[in-house]
Amino acid sequence: MSEVIGKWLTVSIAIIIMFTPILGYLDSLHREAVEVTLTEGAKKAAIAGRFTPDIIQEMKDDLVDHYNFTESDIEITATTAQTPRNQYIEATIRVPRGILFVLDLFNQGPEHIEKSTRILSEYVQ
Amino acid sequence: MSQAIRMFFMVLVFAMISIIQWNLDADKTGTRNLKNALELAVHDASLALDESQLGQGLIVFDQVQAETNFQNSLMYHLNVNDSYEPQSASFFQDTIDVKVLTFIDDSTIDPNNPSTTVTFPYVYTNATYDVVDILYGPSVIAVVETKSPRYFSGEKAVLRQAAVYEYFN
Numbered sequence: 289m290s291e292v293i294g295k296w297l298t299v300s301i302a303i304i305i306m307f308t309p310i311l312g313y314l315d316s317l318h319r320e321a322v323e324v325t326l327t328e329g330a331k332k333a334a335i336a337g338r339f340t341p342d343i344i345q346e347m348k349d350d351l352v353d354h355y356n357f358t359e360s361d362i363e364i365t366a367t368t369a370q371t372p373r374n375q376y377i378e379a380t381i382r383v384p385r386g387i388l389f390v391l392d393l394f395n396q397g398p399e400h401i402e403k404s405t406r407i408l409s410e411y412v413q
Numbered sequence: 414m415s416q417a418i419r420m421f422f423m424v425l426v427f428a429m430i431s432i433i434q435w436n437l438d439a440d441k442t443g444t445r446n447l448k449n450a451l452e453l454a455v456h457d458a459s460l461a462l463d464e465s466q467l468g469q470g471l472i473v474f475d476q477v478q479a480e481t482n483f484q485n486s487l488m489y490h491l492n493v494n495d496s497y498e499p500q501s502a503s504f505f506q507d508t509i510d511v512k513v514l515t516f517i518d519d520s521t522i523d524p525n526n527p528s529t530t531v532t533f534p535y536v537y538t539n540a541t542y543d544v545v546d547i548l549y550g551p552s553v554i555a556v557v558e559t560k561s562p563r564y565f566s567g568e569k570a571v572l573r574q575a576a577v578y579e580y581f582n
Contacts, residue, residue, distance in 0.1 A: 373460065
């Protein structure tokens with residue numbers, strides 16, 4: 289009996305050990321994708337003076353096409369009102385976060401990746 | 414017993430691989446955070462212009478305001494306080510050192526010819542940090558440095574990033 293329990297424990301921990309480094313790496317890459325997309329979007333928005341629907345759509349397309357996120361899961365809140373020069377434009381991207389452990393035995397951490405940015409507008413009327 | 418020993422070694426190997434991986438990941442994430450934050454910070458700094466000079470067709474930075482913009486941007490993106498020390502929510506653990514924050518504009522004295530101001534294109538060089546860049550217009554140059562916020566102790570790697578934001582003439 290003890291051997292059976294031991295085997296099952298070994299197997300379950302072995303499975304978790306096999307996948308966790310890769311899943312952790314994936315989580316880190318997802319964060320990177322969100323951060324880079326947001327920063328590049330912010331640079332474009334600074335010139336336009338706001339996050340235009342085009343820029344927001346472009347950020348979503350980038351996350352969907354290149355990083356395999358589902359479009360309906362991506363929440364982007366951004367300054368869409370025209371902002372004069374030297375005032376801040378802000379944006380936040382929130383996407384669901386994947387798992388870290390294949391078997392749900394440990395704390396998986398937060399359920400979302402959320403990243404905010406802020407940049408001064410360059411727009412001159 | 415054999416199961417227990419096997420398990421022990423597996424967990425040991427896992428822990429070792431994890432330490433290496435998470436540490437490298439911290440280096441990479443830290444470098445990226447620093448670069449992205451710095452690019453936005455030099456952008457914000459470059460927007461502070463001296464309006465009176467602008468009327469005469471000269472782009473001259475209002476350096477006090479520019480430094481404030483630069484600081485505010487880094488404070489927001491890296492979660493640091495006004496002396497660049499990390500707050501509790503920050504990804505970083507060590508103070509962010511602003512090593513270089515240089516403004517090259519239409520009022521900067523040419524170091525090779527001290528009686529005149531610089532003309533663009535201008536080759537900016539900084540031997541200390543190995544920065545060489547051809548500037549086509551007034552620019553803000555910044556170099557920041559910090560230690561990598563590694564999860565597991567050991568010698569901390571130094572992360573250093575440079576960014577230039579220029580007005581294209």
